[in-house]
Amino acid sequence: MKLKKQIDPNIEEAEIVIVARRQEEFSAIVKEYHLEDLSPIDNEKLYLATNKGFEIVNIREILYLKSEKNYLDFHMTDGVIRVRSPLYFYEKKLALNFIKISRNTLVNFEQIRRLETDFVYGVLLYIGDEKLPVSRRYLANINKKLKEGAKK
Numbered sequence: 001m002k003l004k005k006q007i008d009p010n011i012e013e014a015e016i017v018i019v020a021r022r023q024e025e026f027s028a029i030v031k032e033y034h035l036e037d038l039s040p041i042d043n044e045k046l047y048l049a050t051n052k053g054f055e056i057v058n059i060r061e062i063l064y065l066k067s068e069k070n071y072l073d074f075h076m077t078d079g080v081i082r083v084r085s086p087l088y089f090y091e092k093k094l095a096l097n098f099i100k101i102s103r104n105t106l107v108n109f110e111q112i113r114r115l116e117t118d119f120v121y122g123v124l125l126y127i128g129d130e131k132l133p134v135s136r137r138y139l140a141n142i143n144k145k146l147k148e149g150a151k152k
Contacts, residue, residue, distance in 0.1 A: 001029070023049050023084040046093070048074065048083050055081055059097065063128045064107040065090060077128065099145050101125055102135040109145060 016035070020026035026049055029035075046062070048055045063075045067087040074081040091098070091106055098106045113126040115134070123134040125142075134142065 020049075027085070027089070046090075048081055049085075050081060050083055057081065059094070060108075060110065062094075062098075062108050063111050063130075064105060064132065065094075065098075067104040075128070075130075099138075099142060101132060101138050101142065103137075105132060107132065115142070 018026055018029055018035075020029060044059055046057050046059050048057060057074065057076065061077045063077060065087060066073045066075065070084055070086075072083050072085045072087055072090065074083065087104060087106060091100065094106065094108075097109055099109050100106050107125065107127055111127050113128075116124050116126070118124045118133075121133040122136060123139060124131045125134050126132075
């Protein structure tokens with residue numbers, strides 16, 4: 001691993017940039033140097049390493065995250081961004097505004113339009129233009145979060 005140093009008296013805040021060949025290599029560096037808890041430049045933004053480079057997304061524009069094998073799809077208000085990462089990696093980072101509704105789905109709590117019962121799926125959550133099934137296992141967490149939101 002190489003380390004480059006650049007001194008710039010004109011910047012407002014120090015920054016760390018990690019350049020890696022693959023997501024696994026990036027994740028290993030972050031873990032090894034305990035950088036998981038570093039907040040991004042702006043805590044309203046999330047920096048996603050895609051196979052084409054990096055994407056900077058506004059957290060409020062994320063509808064939900066859905067994992068599929070080794071990939072994680074960020075369903076945004078304007079499309080889908082795919083990254084190679086486990087769901088739990090972003091579950092920690094997005095814990096304040098997001099809630100898990102199934103083993104492989106994490107939704108932006110602020111984007112939920114409604115919940116309704118369904119004869120086939122049990123409980124459905126409406127987010128954006130999509131209906132997502134809610135696992136019975138996670139229903140208690142959603143109810144708890146809804147009650148907390150009602151108290152505010």
